[in-house]
Amino acid sequence: MSGDPRRRIPRTDEVLADPRLAGAAAGGAGRSAVKAAVVAAQQRAREGRIAPEEVVAAAVSALAAGPRRVINATGVLVHTNLGRAPLSPAAVAAMGAAAGCTDVEFDLETGERARRGRTVLAALAATVPEAEDVHVVNNNAAALVLAATALAAGREIVISRGEMVEIGDGFRLPDLLESTGARLREVGTTNRTRVRDYAEAVGEATGFVLKVHPSNFRVEGFIAAAPVAELSALPVPVVVDIGSGLLDPEPLLPDEPDVRTMLRAGAALVTASGDKLLGGPQAGLILGRADLVHRLRRHPLARALRVDKLTLAALEATLRSDPPVRLALRADLAELRHRARHLAGRIDDRLGDGEAARSGPAVGCEVVDSVSVVGGGGAPGCELPSVALALPVRLALPLRLGDPAVAGRVAGGRLLLDLRSVPPDLDEELVRAVLACT
Ligand SMILES: *Cc1c(COP(=O)(O)O)cnc(C)c1O
Numbered sequence: 001m002s003g004d005p006r007r008r009i010p011r012t013d014e015v016l017a018d019p020r021l022a023g024a025a026a027g028g029a030g031r032s033a034v035k036a037a038v039v040a041a042q043q044r045a046r047e048g049r050i051a052p053e054e055v056v057a058a059a060v061s062a063l064a065a066g067p068r069r070v071i072n073a074t075g076v077l078v079h080t081n082l083g084r085a086p087l088s089p090a091a092v093a094a095m096g097a098a099a100g101c102t103d104v105e106f107d108l109e110t111g112e113r114a115r116r117g118r119t120v121l122a123a124l125a126a127t128v129p130e131a132e133d134v135h136v137v138n139n140n141a142a143a144l145v146l147a148a149t150a151l152a153a154g155r156e157i158v159i160s161r162g163e164m165v166e167i168g169d170g171f172r173l174p175d176l177l178e179s180t181g182a183r184l185r186e187v188g189t190t191n192r193t194r195v196r197d198y199a200e201a202v203g204e205a206t207g208f209v210l211k212v213h214p215s216n217f218r219v220e221g222f223i224a225a226a227p228v229a230e231l232s233a234l235p236v237p238v239v240v241d242i243g244s245g246l247l248d249p250e251p252l253l254p255d256e257p258d259v260r261t262m263l264r265a266g267a268a269l270v271t272a273s274g275d276k277l278l279g280g281p282q283a284g285l286i287l288g289r290a291d292l293v294h295r296l297r298r299h300p301l302a303r304a305l306r307v308d309k310l311t312l313a314a315l316e317a318t319l320r321s322d323p324p325v326r327l328a329l330r331a332d333l334a335e336l337r338h339r340a341r342h343l344a345g346r347i348d349d350r351l352g353d354g355e356a357a358r359s360g361p362a363v364g365c366e367v368v369d370s371v372s373v374v375g376g377g378g379a380p381g382c383e384l385p386s387v388a389l390a391l392p393v394r395l396a397l398p399l400r401l402g403d404p405a406v407a408g409r410v411a412g413g414r415l416l417l418d419l420r421s422v423p424p425d426l427d428e429e430l431v432r433a434v435l436a437c438t
Pocket of ligand 1: 139212
């Protein structure tokens with residue numbers, strides 16, 4: 001079988017001679033680890049999972065320390081597997097500044113201990129004037145656990161059967177809530193739950209009513225949900241988990257709830273993620289009534305859920321800047337098309353940044369219409385028009401194994417690099433990454 005690609009798999013000594021692998025063997029990685037990576041890559045080529053020409057790149061990639069930088073060209077703006085929201089340059093700089101010693105719990109004027117994270121809490125409170133008080137924990141799941149523990153342990157949380165949500169990777173909110181010792185009092189049905197259903201279930205044992213935004217699915221047809229404005233007339237607190245972290249209404253996403261609207265409607269507490277549509281670091285925001293926020297903050301569990309100084313720094317900078325997720329969401333289609341044409345021309349002319357044209361055949365890069373989505377378990381069914389570079393599908397793996405890695409999506413037999421999820425300041429790197437693979 002002379003055409004058998006397996007015969008083209010390079011021999012171990014040939015692969016080990018590659019300067020990057022030789023360097024790794026001589027350096028920190030050690031010879032046996034490098035050899036193991038090469039053998040594993042050869043095995044994957046034998047199984048037909050990678051091409052023989054990709055053995056070296058696969059071995060180099062396997063040896064790289066993680067986590068590795070990825071350019072998100074998937075068109076999914078908040079990609080959970082790629083770490084959700086990319087931080088703004090301002091947030092990155094703030095994390096750098098906070099990485100050493102910082103005044104996170106120290107008043108530089110008086111030289112005394114100060115409230116932890118007071119500047120970010122003040123910034124959040126200023127952005128959401130409807131909140132009497134605010135608190136920040138490790139993520140939205142932690143915010144819910146803290147609320148359930150502090151307000152409903154040994155008591156009941158009244159929740160609609162239509163809002164018993166699985167948030168991803170097999171994690172179910174009902175299980176999370178019950179793990180705190182609270183009991184769930186389910187009301188209504190999958191598709192219809194009315195205010196009366198809640199009112200009949202609320203009683204002595206109620207800790208709070210919980211409204212969960214069904215952020216990663218949509219129910220259509222014969223449906224009814226109870227508005228927060230009506231539930232807030234009940235004699236118990238209404239806690240609203242909005243998921244996405246929008247502080248204000250976003251005109252482009254009319255179905256996504258936001259913190260301010262929910263508080264104005266009478267929610268006692270609102271919880272949200274920091275790293276979805278807010279575009280910041282992983283965090284859980286808790287905003288609302290002062291007495292309830294105080295109870296949460298003073299609960300012993302709060303200490304186990306507190307965020308570190310880097311998160312506080314990044315969150316504060318996010319609140320004061322335009323994060324990449326918001327810029328991507330609002331990016332103008334004509335501008336995306338303009339970028340795409342420019343990049344495609346550079347790729348087809350094999351023209352890297354400030355370089356003479358490289359030799360070799362044209363790559364065959366086309367500009368095509370695409371559709372981006374919000375992702376990260378947000379705005380299901382919402383499609384954002386976008387533009388992509390279409391490339392031969394054989395580039396998908398080498399692009400993923402590059403440095404930085406580039407993640408696109410394969411559709412219709414081509415690799416699409418969707419530009420809505422790529423910040424424009426990464427365009428040069430994107431061109432270089434593509435040219436390096438051809
Ligand atoms: C994403 C999401 C969560 C979980 O938030 P994390 O910040 O990932 O813990 C909880 N509830 C809803 C409605 C969500 O969309």
